[in-house]
Amino acid sequence: MAQKSRKTSKAKGSLSALVVAVILAGAYYIFSPEEDVSPSREGLIPVELVKTIDGDTIKIVYEGKETNVRYLLIDTPETNHPRLGKQPFGEEAKRRNQELINSGKLEIEFDIGQKYDKYGRLLAYIYIDGESVQEKLLAEGLARVAYVYPPNTRHLDDYEKVQNEAKKKGIGIWTLEDYATDRGFDSDTYPVKGNTSSKPESEKPSTQPTEQFANxxxxxxxxxxxxxxxxxxxxxxxxxxxxxxxxxxx
Known part of the structure; x- marks a missing residue:
């Protein structure tokens, strides 16, 4: 009889321990910070931002070194190019990129092709809190799909869909007819004078400077x-x- 009593007490003790463990586990998941139980999407690499360079380029710390990153599959107008100077919507794209980049957890994603371009810049997709920065810039009419070099085309279809929606809405760069082309942004058509958000001139200036070289x-x-x-x-x-x-x- 005493042996049966001991077994019953032991069983009750085990049950009590199990109940306590379940309660503690539940409390952990309820009260633990969300970031501790929500890992990043597979393939995303957390990095530290150094600064925003323009609408499609940032500087980060990657593998212990400061490195420039060029956004894959998009192109934004220039802000201070040595040859092209300032282009319409260049400043807007840079400001918006800066706002996005500083608004949450910064992560990058590589494609299956080359990781660096000929200028030594990393080529990557950019995310803030798991959301694509490239897609946001395209959706707001501040970037075009460009520099498509297979096999780095993982998100090309999605980007083109977002770009087409911005075109239909006629926002950002798509408010300027024939400005965003397959070869880049046509600065001659809409030369910047002062504010980059100024409305396009009705005619191309007849005094547009030209430089001619024999070869x-x-x-x-x-x-x-x-x-x-x-x-x-x-x-x-x-x-x-x-x-x-x-x-x-x-």
Whole structure:
């Protein structure tokens, strides 16, 4: 009889311990901070922001070093380009990018292709609190889908859908007819004068400056990196591969 009593007490003790464990586990999940139980999406790498450079480029700390990151699959207008200068909506894109980047947890995602471009910049998708910064810029008409180089095309279809919606709405860069092209932003069509958000001029200025060079050798003496379409020195006859950049170094 005493042995049966001991077994009953032992069983009750085990049951009590189990109940306590369940209560403690429940309390942990109820009161623990959300970030402790919500891991990042697979493939996203947390990084530290150093600064925002422009609408599609930031500087981060990656693997212990400060590195520039170029956003994959999008392009925003320039803010202070050595050849193109300031373009319409360039400042707006930079400000919006800065707002987004500083609003939460910054993470990057690589595609399956090369991780660096020819300028040594990381190529990545950018996320704040798990949401795509590229998609937000496209949705607000502050970027276009560009620089599509397979196999880095994981989110291309999604980006194009978002861009098409912005086009339909006619917002941002899509308010300027023929400004955003397959080769870049046409600065000649809408030259910036003062505020980048000013309305486009009805006609292209007849006094638009031009620079003419006999060949690429002569052009590179002045512009060693070549010139993009929209620059006064750009000429289609010196853009052999039709990529929107004339006389770029090989």
């Amino acid at each position: 690429c050798t002569e052009l590179r003496k002045v512009y060693p990196e070549g010139v993009k379409q929209g620059h006064p020195a750009y000429s289609e006859r010196m853009d052999g591969d039709k990529d929107g950049v004339a006389c770029e170094p090989r």
